[in-house]
Amino acid sequence: MTVTGPGGGVLRVALAQLTVRVGDFDGTTEAVRAAMTWAGSVQADVLLTPEMTVSGYPAEDLLADPGFRAAAGQSVQSLAGAAGATVALVGAPLPTGSLPAAGGTAAIAPEGTALDTLGRPLRNVAAVLHRGRFVAAHAKTLLPTYSVFDDSRHFGPGSRRQQLFQVETSTGPVTFAVLICEDIWHPRLAVEAAAAGAQLILVLNASPYHVGKPALREQVVTEAAVRAGVPIAFVNSVGGQDDVVFDGGSFVVGADGALLARAAAFRAGQLVVDVPVASGPPVALTTGPNQLGPDGVGPDGVVALGATHRYRDPVPAPGIAAALPPPEEVYTALVTGVRDYCTRIGLSRILIAVSCGIDSALAATIAVDAVGADQVWAVGMPGPYSSAGALTDARALAAALGIRFDVVPIADPYAERADVLARLLADRGEAVADVAWENLQARLRGVTVMTLANATGALVMSTGNRSESAVGYFTLYGDSCGTAPNPLGDLLKSDQVLGDGTVLPGVYGLARWRNEQAVAAGRPAPIPEATLTKPPSAELAEGQEDTDALPPYPVLDRLLIAFLEERRSADELVLRLIGDGYAPDEAATVVGRVCGLVDRAEFKRRQVPLRIKVSRLAFGRDRRLPLATAFGHRPSARPGPAADDPGASGGEAGSGSGLPRTIVRLTPWRD
């Protein structure tokens, strides 16, 4: 064991912002190998890849598949053989105890060598590869199980939070710590690592997008760097995997919190940065085997990795890619999610039922931007209550986007089924809920697009938005039919501003933004003006408008954010509406109806297509609720604006906020 106190210097860090399809071991290994070659060519001391690079993330229960786990191990072995003078940190799921003795040859331990208390055989690790060998590993210590995450389902936690590594660089020895994703969100881990001797911290991530997340992430990591007093390099994965999108935006911050470099969002890319480090305290170098123990504990002391490259010239100062404004950030996330899903499953033709309401119009533009106009097929399916302008608008949209458009009316099968079933129900003396006839129209449209899609090998894209999904304002097996991700499923109808000032663009905001982009580029605005301005309607009954059954969307969406994301009680929501100028009775009626609809619609949300997560709390695996629960959200008998109620107004604008109001009619419901 030697003791050395590194002076100040530079660590040249290469960040590979890779796009990884879960389970694409061959493709990913090749991409990492290319990144290693590049990192060597720029004489980087360390190459940083995203969390779980070799397998993709989240691999979910594929991690329980012995063949999948074996393939991950083989990828690491193969990449170790390709490692040169640059130390490569490669994210991988590996069995505990998978490391060779220092100086030995690379070897993955057999399954079951070491298990944690709950019998989980894997760790989420950064494999340290250097000069042809798999020399060490560091395991993620904090395993998130909130939001979309299920890390504890598969991994046992690593126990040594402050595991350190040292390389001999051109500027002398540099000691660094490795953290993995969740670990950096708890700043004391960075502080501990710096206190133990780390001169900088390298972080592997697969950090999914939600609105404002890029800025939040940089803020959290910058605070950690300042508190720990060391620079932090943060590499993120990029691309859409099912319902989540990794937004890239890898970056490096200095010990003073200054942003030194940032890669582009939503695109694969790479950065190489000469990161200046201050001198570090003396550390004890380990001479024993670099083995992760049975409890996920790494070796005592600092793992000495040896020399990297000898270089003289600094790399050019890296760029700082611009942060995206909210509409572009969200829109790009949606396009990325749709495009990567289609690419990854190998089908790229998308069929959309275009009504031409605002939702289907926006979905069509997203589809075109994701897979190209020649791969998008719009179908208009007028029914007995469709408005006269709908087909005209739909044709205008299709022409502006350059997509194919067909018309298949549903009037005949609707008349036939409605007649047969109404007679049967009448013969049987059944009281009939009229909503059944509304749903019937939506379902015949679903049957029609699914048949066209099955006949031609196309995907169907559903276009229901998050507001409708929340209150169940859609027809199960009707407009919710879809085998592509629904790009609007996590997008409120209206634009909202959150309490922290975050702008949350909705369907309208993105539609307007997309039109503006087209105009700015000298092209016609794709979404017709009438679509943007007409009152929202499902057009399933004579003169129907969404506000017959729902509050105006700005009001509904404000309630939904408070209810779903801020977990406000029904009484708190009533007080907010009263603060906005609603009469107490009316406020209680609206809140009771909205909360009741959200609670009761859970069974419908279980059977809808993937949504692309862009909100802080999306429906789906981000929000897991039982169906047959007795717990509902209802206002108390008559909540008043009691001055001592902590929920009263909640620090928000009081009366006269100018929000539109409605008297809610308790119409029958669609399911």
Added chain:
Amino acid sequence: MTVTGPGGGVLRVALAQLTVRVGDFDGTTEAVRAAMTWAGSVQADVLLTPEMTVSGYPAEDLLADPGFRAAAGQSVQSLAGAAGATVALVGAPLPTGSLPAAGGTAAIAPEGTALDTLGRPLRNVAAVLHRGRFVAAHAKTLLPTYSVFDDSRHFGPGSRRQQLFQVETSTGPVTFAVLICEDIWHPRLAVEAAAAGAQLILVLNASPYHVGKPALREQVVTEAAVRAGVPIAFVNSVGGQDDVVFDGGSFVVGADGALLARAAAFRAGQLVVDVPVASGPPVALTTGPNQLGPDGVGPDGVVALGATHRYRDPVPAPGIAAALPPPEEVYTALVTGVRDYCTRIGLSRILIAVSCGIDSALAATIAVDAVGADQVWAVGMPGPYSSAGALTDARALAAALGIRFDVVPIADPYAERADVLARLLADRGEAVADVAWENLQARLRGVTVMTLANATGALVMSTGNRSESAVGYFTLYGDSCGTAPNPLGDLLKSDQVLGDGTVLPGVYGLARWRNEQAVAAGRPAPIPEATLTKPPSAELAEGQEDTDALPPYPVLDRLLIAFLEERRSADELVLRLIGDGYAPDEAATVVGRVCGLVDRAEFKRRQVPLRIKVSRLAFGRDRRLPLATAFGHRPSARPGPAADDPGASGGEAGSGSGLPRTIVRLTPWRD
């Protein structure tokens, strides 16, 4: 602090096998109060209730709702006030640090008082209530995140695995430990508790059913009792909550492993048992506050709870309810799951599309047994390829079950849509996959039953089995439409015997068993003989049989168990088929097709109704897979029956097993 070494004696344990609807705080509090009254009336020393009794389990993300958490705390407070001389152990989700000092008044700590590393504010605890006070608590230490479990999503782990409590009984002091569910599946926790001084162990559970689970559970607990050398009392919840069914079957085993008592399966019930305990070692009694610390650590020493009842007469020897044979066990689980779902959501009318294949026939009998014949409505929907006998059989089934039966043909809308869409596709020059016309029939049936259900407020029960679900042999938005749980969704078509000898009844086995039960009771067998004997067919094309596209079900199901539950590789499956007498090429073709279908059908399984879990590994939250993955299961080029391959035959019967064989035709696929 006093030190006392209890002699041998008796602890009178009352076990309340309760049925708990998630979030039914009022109803559940009342039921626990009644159980406390009963336990007091039989002079029990301790009353044992299931895990998470006050809230129900699994409450999932309702646990993130402040109102839900507050209600759980209020329930515990209310029940504490009702506690008498019997110590009540009540399962509850509570914030850490929620306990009063010993001797103080009951109080739930405010939110956020103490958090674990990942910021989870709750523990899964047994609240200890005695003589009007909430005096102590013990937190679950092992939090399962496999199978259907997500405990780590909401709870931080308790850290004091061997927390002990002591009561003064009529026979002197008795020291006991409390474990919660997962804790008892790791026998060293029981051994540790006994070593620390526990004379017996009390276990609170919400342990979901799968086939063979009751016997497995008793085996594991009996082994723990014998290893620890102390008796164990195990109380389980009962009833269906969404996709899982708690099967009750609470029991007590002695220190020698003898079964002392067992409650009935699948029914609420109670047991009171005088459990003999051997003398224990001296233990230190705690005098400090009985507070769960920030890391979930309880107090040092044994919590002295004081005197319970003074009684002289032993309770009568409790009964040992008989274990159920496999078909009855599985059938009862399915009936319980359907019945409780309907009861808990408050809708009890069930509409079933009856083809009269074996699946819809069995589903109809389950529906009748769950909600009663007067609440079940069967609809036959003959199409162009329906067999002549189908309506006759369906009428016979309905008559035998005493349920309403209506006929609504789909021929007209099928002809109309097929014509319109075929012309459009032809006009557009599209090549058409014929499977679209098969799916169209199934979807028009889906539209029809959903319209009838929406009109009348009925639930639709889908009837696809697990074999079909596995290979995607169903039509999304067609036969998979359903708003009730699908009772067949976790049931293979054929009966199978697992490697450990467990009998896994399939659709056929349960259908025959149900017929036999009827005949034994002097009633007509409900399921027609023709339904039991005719070759399975979707009847969506001329002369179609399931074996046109799939191996015979006994072969398919054997492969599915090996693939899904035993996680065998494709090559191992090929070797099994070769062992069964298949030619190598044929075996590779069959396995390649089956595995490929299972892999590709994941997107369809995401959008189907709840299934009642009865298998060891059900589709749904028990098996969470990404959709856009590149990882597929395919046989290698040409696996041979190499003698040294560990997968070869796998200890099973070799060639000539008599299983039916098929040549798989690669027909187009339904989706």
